[in-house]
Amino acid sequence: xxxxxxxxxxxxxxxxxxxxIGCPQDQARLAATVLLSADLRGIDxxxxxxxxxxxxxxxxxxxxxxxxxxxxxxxxxxxxxxGDSGLGLVxxxxxxxxxxxxxxxxGTGWVSVRNSNHFGIAGYxxxxxxxxxxxxxxxxxxxxxxxPTFATERMLGTNPIAVAxxxxxxxxxxxxxxxxxxxxxxxxxLQRKQQEAPLGWIQDKVGIPSSNPNELKSxxxxxxxxxxxxxxxxxxxxxxxxxxxxxxxxxxxNYGPWAPPFVSFLPLPPxxxxxxxxxxxxxxRVDAFRPADEFKEHMDTWxxxxxxxxxxxxxxxxxxxxxxxxxxEADRRISGIPLLEPVxxxxxxxxxxxxxxx
Amino acid sequence: xxxxxxxxxxxxxxxxxxxxIGCPQDQARLAATVLLSADLRGIDxxxxxxxxxxxxxxxxxxxxxxxxxxxxxxxxxxxxxxGDSGLGLVxxxxxxxxxxxxxxxxGTGWVSVRNSNHFGIAGYxxxxxxxxxxxxxxxxxxxxxxxPTFATERMLGTNPIAVAxxxxxxxxxxxxxxxxxxxxxxxxxLQRKQQEAPLGWIQDKVGIPSSNPNELKSxxxxxxxxxxxxxxxxxxxxxxxxxxxxxxxxxxxNYGPWAPPFVSFLPLPPxxxxxxxxxxxxxxRVDAFRPADEFKEHMDTWxxxxxxxxxxxxxxxxxxxxxxxxxxEADRRISGIPLLEPVxxxxxxxxxxxxxxx
Numbered sequence: 001x002x003x004x005x006x007x008x009x010x011x012x013x014x015x016x017x018x019x020x021i022g023c024p025q026d027q028a029r030l031a032a033t034v035l036l037s038a039d040l041r042g043i044d045x046x047x048x049x050x051x052x053x054x055x056x057x058x059x060x061x062x063x064x065x066x067x068x069x070x071x072x073x074x075x076x077x078x079x080x081x082x083g084d085s086g087l088g089l090v091x092x093x094x095x096x097x098x099x100x101x102x103x104x105x106x107g108t109g110w111v112s113v114r115n116s117n118h119f120g121i122a123g124y125x126x127x128x129x130x131x132x133x134x135x136x137x138x139x140x141x142x143x144x145x146x147x148p149t150f151a152t153e154r155m156l157g158t159n160p161i162a163v164a165x166x167x168x169x170x171x172x173x174x175x176x177x178x179x180x181x182x183x184x185x186x187x188x189x190l191q192r193k194q195q196e197a198p199l200g201w202i203q204d205k206v207g208i209p210s211s212n213p214n215e216l217k218s219x220x221x222x223x224x225x226x227x228x229x230x231x232x233x234x235x236x237x238x239x240x241x242x243x244x245x246x247x248x249x250x251x252x253x254n255y256g257p258w259a260p261p262f263v264s265f266l267p268l269p270p271x272x273x274x275x276x277x278x279x280x281x282x283x284x285r286v287d288a289f290r291p292a293d294e295f296k297e298h299m300d301t302w303x304x305x306x307x308x309x310x311x312x313x314x315x316x317x318x319x320x321x322x323x324x325x326x327x328x329e330a331d332r333r334i335s336g337i338p339l340l341e342p343v344x345x346x347x348x349x350x351x352x353x354x355x356x357x358x
Numbered sequence: 359x360x361x362x363x364x365x366x367x368x369x370x371x372x373x374x375x376x377x378x379i380g381c382p383q384d385q386a387r388l389a390a391t392v393l394l395s396a397d398l399r400g401i402d403x404x405x406x407x408x409x410x411x412x413x414x415x416x417x418x419x420x421x422x423x424x425x426x427x428x429x430x431x432x433x434x435x436x437x438x439x440x441g442d443s444g445l446g447l448v449x450x451x452x453x454x455x456x457x458x459x460x461x462x463x464x465g466t467g468w469v470s471v472r473n474s475n476h477f478g479i480a481g482y483x484x485x486x487x488x489x490x491x492x493x494x495x496x497x498x499x500x501x502x503x504x505x506p507t508f509a510t511e512r513m514l515g516t517n518p519i520a521v522a523x524x525x526x527x528x529x530x531x532x533x534x535x536x537x538x539x540x541x542x543x544x545x546x547x548l549q550r551k552q553q554e555a556p557l558g559w560i561q562d563k564v565g566i567p568s569s570n571p572n573e574l575k576s577x578x579x580x581x582x583x584x585x586x587x588x589x590x591x592x593x594x595x596x597x598x599x600x601x602x603x604x605x606x607x608x609x610x611x612n613y614g615p616w617a618p619p620f621v622s623f624l625p626l627p628p629x630x631x632x633x634x635x636x637x638x639x640x641x642x643r644v645d646a647f648r649p650a651d652e653f654k655e656h657m658d659t660w661x662x663x664x665x666x667x668x669x670x671x672x673x674x675x676x677x678x679x680x681x682x683x684x685x686x687e688a689d690r691r692i693s694g695i696p697l698l699e700p701v702x703x704x705x706x707x708x709x710x711x712x713x714x715x716x
Contacts, residue, residue: 073646073647074646075646076465077465078643078647106465107435108436108466108468110466112647135608148676150675150677151670151676152668152669153667155663163596165603173599173603175597175599175600177592180590182590201589206670207670226539226583226584227585231556231585232538234679235535235537241679242533245531245660250642250648251648252656255656256663257663273659284436284608285433286608288431288432288433290438295608298610298632301631302602302614305614306506306513306614309505311508312509312561318506318508318509321599
């Protein structure tokens with residue numbers, strides 16, 4: 001039940017859609033590149049499958065296709081960027097570039113963003129630092145779906161953290177993960193396949209652990225990384241909270257349960273505590289700590305040592321963060337991107353709406 | 359089987375011991391304050407129970423009581439500090455102060471440290487930023503005890519992360535957690551009580567999940583936060599790895615399995631890749647992002663909203679990171695610090711060795 005499309009085909013289509021909602025061409029192209037980086041890297045839930053969601057947010061007047069993205073506060077190593085309700089896919093690259101520029105002069109750069117929308121995958125933005133021999137970081141808050149330890153209320157998003165670190169001969173270290181046991185995308189796959197979820201991923205509306213992947217639709221919640229108190233869910237809650245505060249309280253965006261939902265059919269919370277969604281970006285020049293070549297040689301040693309660690313029976317090797325996504329991208333650039341039937345249908349409807357080919 | 363001692367008694371004793379090993383008086387006092395902050399905050403495994411361990415490291419020639427702690431590399435917002443094999447309890451406050459000073463001029467400060475030793479609890483150092491209206495961060499690598507996902511080898515320490523964030527009327531947000539499912543100290547308690555550990559904390563030497571808390575002594579390993587692949591242990595592995603790289607690869611300390619062991623009876627790895635243990639500190643001036651008062655008011659709103667979230671049956675309230683430790687400290691400053699019999703005996707032996715009273 002999958003159809004395979006070339007990257008180029010999906011990219012051109014996505015760019016056309018963003019042009020149709022009024023984005024300037026260069027921003028439409030950038031937004032398409034950022035969105036499709038998720039499909040290339042195998043994070044299918046955050047890629048072109050969300051395109052119709054962005055369109056509906058624009059139709060609901062929650063996305064400004066021609067935003068005036070600007071720095072509203074700064075210091076030598078920091079800035080706050082206001083995204084003017086633009087696509088996160090465009091606001092985030094702007095903000096990450098500010099972080100990189102700050103790092104070029106101050107050693108590091110840290111940018112908190114308000115008044116934005118969903119920015120695709122965090123890893124794309126963190127990786128922009130690599131070409132400058134910098135460590136890159138990206139995080140974002142998101143629609144509230146996660147209950148803190150001991151809570152039944154959904155107070156936090158899946159709030160991902162991405163960290164990209166350059167190496168020399170080895171490919172870079174790229175961690176990119178939701179601060180929940182499992183990302184919401186994984187749950188959606190189980191819903192589609194009508195399969196049970198492992199205990200520790202979700203709880204029902206009164207806070208009892210559940211294996212029903214549809215629990216989220218009846219008042220349940222995703223669980224912080226750790227799953228339960230005994231297995232450290234308070235640590236996952238801490239991580240999600242830190243992402244929320246760095247992204248939204250530092251910048252003046254909406255935090256916690258006030259974070260605006262991605263789906264347009266849910267109303268915005270009536271009593272906003274800030275503007276839009278928040279992100280946080282960091283860039284650290286490696287040679288602000290030690291010579292870049294020396295650092296990168298040691299990263300090669302680090303990576304080689306971990307990759308060659310003894311494995312448990314049945315596992316071929318220990319993975320370095322970024323390995324699976326890089327292999328997926330190499331494959332999909334050649335063999336194409338498989339899309340599920342409902343996604344294909346959804347994109348067909350978007351094409352009809354804007355009278356363009358798909 | 360516990361004896362209770364006043365904070366003042368333990369503090370004076372600890373300071374005397376550090377003076378006996380040759381620390382200058384001000385550094386001995388500082389080291390005692392840092393070490394005992396763990397006992398006050400209820401993290402008993404990292405406090406005075408470790409004093410004899412520090413003494414044995416000094417006896418083994420691995421701790422320099424009169425270190426020349428210095429900045430060896432810097433940029434406007436960064437520095438690398440060489441701890442000259444000093445007590446981490448003294449090196450870390452120096453480095454955190456550098457981070458705070460950098461933040462005062464550049465907005466943020468980031469300090470990676472090499473050639474250090476164990477620094478007590480990460481939270482103590484992160485919290486130093488609070489009095490300056492800054493967000494504080496502290497992390498450290500540590501003796502290798504943790505197997506990455508799919509590995510049987512112990513490649514990482516419990517590598518804690520602490521983040522302290524100031525509020526206005528509310529007490530600060532203080533997260534401080536090991537990047538494993540459970541800290542090693544919790545395992546030691548189970549060993550002492552001869553109780554089983556929950557599955558997901560440890561694995562045996564071939565990588566099979568185990569509930570035997572003694573598994574670590576027979577080649578087993580602690581597990582990254584998440585516990586197993588299905589519950590996101592690769593995310594805990596990412597976190598531990600990031601702490602290791604920021605602390606030790608950025609600074610030029612020993613990383614991964616090369617991190618020097620805390621216990622003096624284990625030999626140092628024969629082929630070091632750097633100097634000593636590594637730490638990483640950060641300080642971000644809140645008003646480098648938005649007016650400090652505005653930020654702190656929103657932190658109050660954040661904290662109040664999360665504290666009042668609906669709870670699962672049987673739980674009184676949702677905790678804010680730092681709540682349990684702060685309550686513990688308030689109690690122990692008045693009613694004293696309980697020490698287990700083996701710890702009391704151990705401290706008695708240290709007193710005998712240095713011919714001082716305990």
